[in-house]
Amino acid sequence: MRISVDIQKSYCCGGREFHLNAQFAVSGNRVVLFGPSGSGKTLTLRALAGLLRPDTGSIRVDGREFFDQEAGVFVPPRDRRIGYVFQDYALFPHLTVRQNVAFGLSPLWGRLSPEAANRVQEMLNLFGIANLADQRPARISGGQRQRVALARALANEPAALLLDEPFSALDIPLRQKVRAELAGILARLDIPLVMVTHDPADVAFFGGDVVRYGEGRVLDMHSAEVMRRSMVKVA
Known part of the structure; x- marks a missing residue:
């Protein structure tokens, strides 16, 4: 997947200004936007998805x-054919797990087509949440909510998947388990990934191109292997 970004965006909130100035070009199927919170990673991801319009x-x-x-x-x-998973998952609390997964496939009026219903069931099975289909988000665990959000994002068969800090809400043992599950599913579906994270473990696990952010701008770009070696030296 070839991505070329050259954008600027300015915000003023509470008397404070923030300026995003992001430029990078990558060509791999695994891209990690890496850096501390507040450095502009999520704004870039939202711009890729079309949820934010740069200046x-x-x-x-x-x-x-x-x-x-x-x-x-x-x-x-x-119209971008992009799947997006928010950091807080953004599930609809009044809908069941099945209805959340089906949301992007649902017509404004009427029932799902047989093809769409089959696709929803396929996603429920793929993520191991078919037994939760009639539950609402408040009654399932954090790891299960994340699987629902991923299933919803992939139900429309997007051309790429964007993930915003996908493991930050999970405890460390569960993070390791869900990382492995997600990597296996992405490999099976052969779908490109762009991930925002501040966790070096995500960089080490998912590999690919690493775009490093700091104070609203891209500092540099490396392969994940180079980043791993530099982290080992620092440790």
């Missing part, structure tokens, strides 16, 4: 122009 610049993914301020191009989120 200036451009975003190109696999030859498609998602955003170009000068040319007046802004592709809306629904």
